[in-house]
Amino acid sequence: MTPRVLTGDRPTGPLHLGHYFGTLRNRVRLQHDYDMIVIIADYQVLIDRDVADRLGETVDGLLLDYLAAGLDPGCTTIFTHSAVPALNQLLLPFLSLVSVPELQRNPTVKDEIQHSRQSSVSGLMFTYPVHQAADILFCKGNLVPVGQDQLPHIEMTRTVARRFNERYGPVFPIPEGLLSDAPLLPGTDGRKMSKSRGNAIALSAGPDEVARLVKGATTDADRHISYDPEGRPGVSGLVQLAALCLDRDPSELAGEIGDAGAAVLKRTVTEAVNEFLAPMRERRAAYAKDMQFVRNLLKSGNARANELADQTLREVQVAMGTNY
The missing domain is CATH 1.10.240.10 (Tyrosyl-Transfer RNA Synthetase)
Structure with a gap:
């Protein structure tokens, strides 16, 4: 079976050169040799803000950024988080496999909290790494192109996969992170581009x-x-x-x-x-002239992601004995 790559972004605004050299370049390079699946993590927009403003507009912009960067609509599956219920249903059993201190120690979560625009932090912020584990494991992703700051999330995903397999039997592969040659690109002020x-x-x-x-x-x-x-x-x-x-x-x-x-x-x-x-x-x-094509591409991606997620959820239910 062709190895599968899972990667993606939160639709919080335009992608930038840090995204390109950090992960997008690898996606473009790998897309013809791997089964490339790209998630637009719209639910995760809520982890550091009270509301998701103009989400439809931002998702359209992200799709155009992907296509402009060189992702091939003929061989890449692009889908949205909120359109795949079975993916999100995996979050509950996965949360049972990790402790609160493990979530609190996650350095990426700490950084997100530090730069959060909210006066208090939601529970979704702490579950963010486990939600990302569901993003990767729902389709049994083997390889995850990431920036260096996302490596702790890959390790959390590996932990969740190992613990599930040990407790219920072998269902999930243990994914690997793939760092780019430029995992952290400074911005115009010398700090990480963000x-x-x-x-x-x-x-x-x-x-x-x-x-x-x-x-x-x-x-x-x-x-x-x-x-x-x-x-x-x-x-x-x-x-x-x-x-x-x-x-x-x-x-x-x-x-x-x-x-x-x-x-x-x-x-x-x-x-x-x-x-x-x-x-x-x-x-x-060129793509912006035919937004119907762009949105149909997303619909097709959502349909395939649902097929994969439904199959994985059935396997999880069988392994856990909840397939009543």
């Missing part, structure tokens, strides 16, 4: 927006450009971004700019990013 931090360059950004964002990026007082992520995070983040877009070594690129200073660095980054995003802009514009 929508919530306002330091991201969206895949849908136009040339003028890219120029504006790069122009306002953080540098430092040293005119000489060098690649030193620890000592010079702002400058080094810009160097890394240009290097990734140009498929260059960041140290060599920094050396070429040298004493030319931050102005030349920012011009280099702007040109590199705009050239890199140009084909994505063309694909996005």
